[in-house]
Amino acid sequence: MFETLSAPKLDGIIALMQAFADDPRENKVDLGVGVYRDAAGRTPVMRAVKAAEARIIEEQETKSYLSLAGDRAFLEVMESLLLGGAVPSARVAAVGTPGGTAAVRQICELIKRARPEATIWVSAQTWPNHLPLIAAAGLHSQPYRYLDRESGALDREGFFADLGQMATGDVVLLHGCCHNPTGVDLGLQDWAETAALLERRGVVPFVDMAYQGFGESLDADAGGLRHLSARLPEILVAASCSKNFGLYRERVGIAMAVVEPALRDTLAGTLAGLSRQSFAFPPDHGGRVVSTILRDTKLRNGWQSELDEMRMRVVENRRALSAAIQNETGSDRFGFIAAQHGMFSLLPLEPAEVETLRKNHAIYMLGDGRVNMAGLNAAAIERTARAIADVLRAR
Numbered sequence: 182m183f184e185t186l187s188a189p190k191l192d193g194i195i196a197l198m199q200a201f202a203d204d205p206r207e208n209k210v211d212l213g214v215g216v217y218r219d220a221a222g223r224t225p226v227m228r229a230v231k232a233a234e235a236r237i238i239e240e241q242e243t244k245s246y247l248s249l250a251g252d253r254a255f256l257e258v259m260e261s262l263l264l265g266g267a268v269p270s271a272r273v274a275a276v277g278t279p280g281g282t283a284a285v286r287q288i289c290e291l292i293k294r295a296r297p298e299a300t301i302w303v304s305a306q307t308w309p310n311h312l313p314l315i316a317a318a319g320l321h322s323q324p325y326r327y328l329d330r331e332s333g334a335l336d337r338e339g340f341f342a343d344l345g346q347m348a349t350g351d352v353v354l355l356h357g358c359c360h361n362p363t364g365v366d367l368g369l370q371d372w373a374e375t376a377a378l379l380e381r382r383g384v385v386p387f388v389d390m391a392y393q394g395f396g397e398s399l400d401a402d403a404g405g406l407r408h409l410s411a412r413l414p415e416i417l418v419a420a421s422c423s424k425n426f427g428l429y430r431e432r433v434g435i436a437m438a439v440v441e442p443a444l445r446d447t448l449a450g451t452l453a454g455l456s457r458q459s460f461a462f463p464p465d466h467g468g469r470v471v472s473t474i475l476r477d478t479k480l481r482n483g484w485q486s487e488l489d490e491m492r493m494r495v496v497e498n499r500r501a502l503s504a505a506i507q508n509e510t511g512s513d514r515f516g517f518i519a520a521q522h523g524m525f526s527l528l529p530l531e532p533a534e535v536e537t538l539r540k541n542h543a544i545y546m547l548g549d550g551r552v553n554m555a556g557l558n559a560a561a562i563e564r565t566a567r568a569i570a571d572v573l574r575a576r
């Protein structure tokens with residue numbers, strides 16, 4: 182039966198990871214894959230996670246099945262972390278998922294069940310996996326304008342004009358914070374205008390929150406999501422604990438629907454039914470680590486200061502790279518890097534220039550110019566700035 186299949190094209194990020202691993206040059210710089218790295222290039226297990234894991238191993242008495250929605254304690258702490266009490270729990274239906282990826286997929290499946298004809302509007306630049314996940318659920322997507330490439334800021338006019346074109350019943354996928362790949366986030370005023378516009382047009386927001394705590398702070402990063410939840414009757418949320426708890430391989434995420442109280446049980450049952458059809462029960466260990474940390478004041482404080490350190494390292498790398506490029510080129514064309522949020526920025530480079538950086542300078546970034554700011558350290562910042570100036574001179 183398998184002769185009907187052709188070998189799939191390797192995902193761009195996976196192919197880049199492979200090429201980097203195969204590169205023998207000692208001074209190579211990996212700005213490709215989207216994981217946090219410390220100054221030594223490691224992605225460490227957080228201290229709070231280690232402590233929570235030790236406690237779980239000591240105290241856990243069974244690994245029997247839980248409910249389809251997963252561990253109740255995990256769902257509760259995540260509701261609080263994400264929504265911060267902006268809406269009553271009677272409006273929230275949620276299930277644990279294997280990572281944020283499965284959360285996005287399950288929300289797409291939910292939309293497909295409820296309104297298969299809905300268009301899912303996606304920012305013109307987005308996480309490369311959004312489009313395949315939407316298509317895999319059998320839904321149709323359309324891009325909306327987001328990044329102004331000249332200024333490296335929000336294309337406010339294009340963004341709001343496109344929101345104004347969306348039809349009642351459509352869904353708009355918004356990045357909660359630390360937009361991947363542009364680093365451009367909505368300000369509170371933008372979120373307020375977005376909420377008002379979506380309310381007028383009857384468009385449902387779907388917020389993907391994969392980097393809470395990496396932008397400004399845990400609460401500030403969830404400000405837009407909380408505003409939308411309080412203002413609108415329906416909102417969909419997919420969140421990941423991969424980055425802010427460093428639990429990448431444990432696969433911890435949550436899919437959530439915030440609805441009118443009368444619909445809450447229907448949504449909870451539908452989400453659980455969708456889980457049953459794909460993975461049944463979500464993995465437990467990572468979610469238990471998250472709830473152990475968030476329910477213990479000492480662990481929570483420790484985790485929060487580790488997360489603050491991670492955020493500050495990225496902020497400092499942004500500032501230093503932006504300054505170093507300005508120093509090398511004499512232009513502030515890349516000044517936007519310092520103003521953006523989260524791990525990613527999209528550099529205004531042509532694919533051929535990205536290729537030159539890889540071939541001639543052993544600097545790896547995605548083909549569209551996306552760089553992971555956490556992949557830099559002092560030496561890499563100097564080298565990257567010089568290499569970028571070199572490439573720009575050849576234009």
Ligand SMILES: Cc1ncc(COP(=O)(O)O)c(C=O)c1O
Nearest residue numbers: 215280281282308361391421423
């Ligand atoms: C925007 C966005 N959404 C969702 C995810 C999913 O992350 P994971 O499945 O590893 O939790 C990512 C990961 O890179 C992301 O960048």
